[in-house]
Amino acid sequence: MSGHLTSQKIVRNVGLPLVNQFLAQGYALVRILSALKIKPSTYYNWRHWQPSRQEKRRESLKPYILDVWKTFKFYGYRRIAAYSQQTDGPKVSGYMTLKLMRELGIKSRMQKRYRKPKTVVTVDQKPNLIRHLHDLSGVWQTDITYIQLTNHRWVYLATVLDPEKRKVLGYKIGDTMTAELATSALQMALDKHRKPLIIHSDMGSHTRVLNLILNVKIMA
Structure with missing residues (x-):
């Protein structure tokens, strides 16, 4: 049904201006409709059509x-x-x-996440302290993801998120995972929003180090 409606819309958008163009040149409506194989009822439906x-x-x-x-x-x-x-x-x-x-005709520049191989954890994992919080106001989350752009280039995407509002507060894309990448994303968030009470990262060792840097930055 939806495909039928779409095809009718295309014919109307093309056919009606074409008929009007010939009318403006002085041709009789009957001759135009006959030449274009358009039924008179179809033409008048086009003229009186209103979008839903x-x-x-x-x-x-x-x-x-x-x-x-x-x-x-x-x-x-x-x-x-x-x-x-x-x-x-x-x-x-x-x-x-x-x-x-x-x-x-638009789509995300992020094509897919890079699936890293599973690794054996050799350091003690810190508990997820915000999992049991009922009030997430004043909490920001950081994340660094390896993604592929539409041009097949792989980059790191650092984001700062507000878990309460489910909103991206800041982001930065870079070729390497550095402290500057994370702090640039944080700076974007700090430029537009009040300082958070807590910055939380995942339990990866690299993001735990960056998380420490970020917490030092907001206390500065």
Whole structure:
């Protein structure tokens, strides 16, 4: 059904301007419709067609989706949908976001996560202290991920997240995993938001070291 409606929309958008163009040149409507093999009833349906409420909403959402994508080009449809739920703008479902992004011809620059081989842990793991917190206000989470861009280049993506609002506060992309990569992402977050009470990272040894650096930075 949806495919049928789409094909009808394409014919209407092409056929109606074409008929009007011939009318402006002085041709009779009957001759135009006959030559183009268009039924008179179809032509008049085109003339009186009005977009449905759903179609109007879809078109109104496209500028919003495009604007969010331009701001966070590594966002996929799931993150854009989640972002819409946490901000004052329109609320868009993941399914609708995916369809609109396809119509706009845009997609996330992040293709897939790099699957690192499993390693044997040789250091004591620290417990996840925020897992049991009921109030996450004032808590930031840090993450460093190895990702592949659309040009097949592999890079590190450092992000600072607000787990309560489910929002990206800062990010930085780099070729190597360094303290500067993490602190640059943190600085972006600090420039726009109040200092957090807690910065939490995953239990990887490299991010634990960076987490220490970040906590020193916010106390400076």
